[in-house]
Amino acid sequence: xxxxxxxxxxxxxxxxxxxxxxxxxxxxxxxxxxxHVTQATLSRDLRDLGVVRAPTxxxxxxxLPENLVEGGKPHLENLLPQLFARIDGVSELLVLxxxxxxxxPVSEAIDSQGWPEVLGTLAGENTVLIVCRSLxxxxxxxxxxxxxxxxx
Numbered sequence: 001x002x003x004x005x006x007x008x009x010x011x012x013x014x015x016x017x018x019x020x021x022x023x024x025x026x027x028x029x030x031x032x033x034x035x036h037v038t039q040a041t042l043s044r045d046l047r048d049l050g051v052v053r054a055p056t057x058x059x060x061x062x063x064l065p066e067n068l069v070e071g072g073k074p075h076l077e078n079l080l081p082q083l084f085a086r087i088d089g090v091s092e093l094l095v096l097x098x099x100x101x102x103x104x105p106v107s108e109a110i111d112s113q114g115w116p117e118v119l120g121t122l123a124g125e126n127t128v129l130i131v132c133r134s135l136x137x138x139x140x141x142x143x144x145x146x147x148x149x150x151x152x
Contacts, residue, residue: 008045010035012064015051019061026062047101047125053082076109077148084149085126089138094130096145103128110145117141 010030020026027042037045046052046062053060060082083102088095098106107123110130117137122129132138 004045007035007037007041008049011042011045011051012049015062015064021053021061043100050104052079052101052105076106076113077151079106079109080145080149081151084145087142087145089132089142092132092134092138094128094132094138094142094145096128096130098126098128100126102126115141115144 007030010033011026014020014026014029020029023039023042023046027037027039030037030042049064051062051064053062079102083098083106085097085099085102087097096103096106103123103126107121107128110118110121110128117132117134117140119131119133121131130138130141132141
């Protein structure tokens with residue numbers, strides 16, 4: 001079995017060289033190169049590399065983090081339709097749930113928006129904690145996020 005560095009290098013090379021729409025397709029392309037991986041290993045590699053599925057002109061494809069950004073900032077309007085699961089809140093706090101591995105890029109994208117209602121975010125694997133300035137700010141931010149998530 002290839003070491004992690006070699007395997008992740010192959011994943012990056014494949015994603016850079018072609019449009020890949022599923023983990024199964026990526027797993028097969030790796031196997032064609034003699035790199036046999038389990039679904040769990042491949043999922044961890046994608047998460048470690050910051051690779052997400054994002055909408056493209058050809059449909060949802062795996063995209064490298066640097067291709068989701070413009071001027072170093074991820075496009076929230078591109079990420080949310082693909083990664084949003086649900087949102088709920090209490091007081092000044094919002095909890096945004098994403099698909100697996102979706103929280104880090106969504107959190108970064110929210111932070112880069114510079115919304116005055118948001119003090120900051122904290123991301124886990126599939127959950128983003130959004131700290132807002134007030135209850136009213138939380139309601140406004142939640143509404144904005146839901147609107148962006150539905151605007152595919």
